[in-house]
Amino acid sequence: MQNMFTPRSPVFVNLDITSSCNQHCIFCAVSPNRNYAFKKKEEICGLIDKLYDAGVFEITLFGGEPLLHPEIEEIAKYTNDNGFEINLVTNGTFPNKIKRIAKYLTNASVSIHGFNATHEKITQLQGSYKLAIKSLEEFIKEGVDTAVCYTLIKDNFDELEPFISSIFSNFEVKGVVLDRFIPRGFGKYKKEDLDVGIKNVNVALRKLDKLSRKYKKGITTGDGLPLCFIAEDLRYIVQPCQAGILFCSVTEDGGVKLCPSTETIIGNIKNISLKEIWNGKWYLEYRSFEWLPEQCKKCSLITNCYGGCKASTGIEPYSFDVYLKSEKSGKI
């Protein structure tokens, strides 16, 4: 394995400010609830203080659906007042809340998974498409750098090109984030039904590459992918999985996880500092990457890939990418 630099604490953190969501997306790897029981802002701000102490630069407000939280404005303000850059990942069903929080945000990502019928078939919430589009408009109007998150599954594979083309031509978005299907949460037993497979991921990236050049918009992936399975000229799109390298996820209870899609709680920042957790045995073992297959350990792409998505097999606490397990034929 090549030497890789790991900072002494995470650079950016996903903070799940609620585990509730008003949608029930068929693929959702997080499986949020509908309890609508929220932690008080003082508790969330206490977690933000811990992240501040650890030297974290950037917080992604995540969930569940973060805009469901009744004190989202106060939380966003507190995060901003403490000097963090803030990203917000939302399903876009609360456009009326955007004006009040936009000034605190660096970036926003609105999840829209296709045109009206497809999107609502996926979210299982009638009216969610119009609201998401309205949210997109609101963020842009408020001057927030905004992207659309599109989770690629069999249901919306054919719509990717016309839908993103329509987004790029009608909205001043900065770009698109392509998420992959991860068989966890609501999607746990749906791999056969929903996963498009690595070949089609390449097809999708090729389409996005074309659209990005045409409309001069940004494109990236939200999750890691094994680069050896991605066509060489498309690898620039793929964002490496930086879980455990630069990034971790923190639950509303203070639990530290490898990423939002995994379940294992590595430690709790209410009891022990994030730096201690980050530099503890669990993470050191993870960062040894001894658990990667031999082909990865020898691969020159490893520091841009880290073995793809660690959550993609559904195995806890982590494993190398599911495509490395299933697509034995090898490199593209």
Added chain:
Amino acid sequence: MRKVVKYKLNKNVKIRKEDDDVFLIYVPKYRNLLITNTTGYEIIYLLKEGKNTDNILSLMKQKYKVDSKTLENDLKTFLKKCEDWYIIFGE
């Protein structure tokens, strides 16, 4: 004749001291993370104070016993990287 350039530091850049001689310079919008040493940090600090390349070179010459040519080349390489990573912008 050497071109004197003044750079502007990206106001969104975040800096963290990581170790005795390790600094992290982070650009949130692009998630660019530059790992640099004390000298790199000093250059960033001087740019933040509004110093141009000539000011920086003369300060560095006083501090480090390196020949001018090497110093100039090293500074140029470092600033080019910072510019490519959106840490600084040429004025």
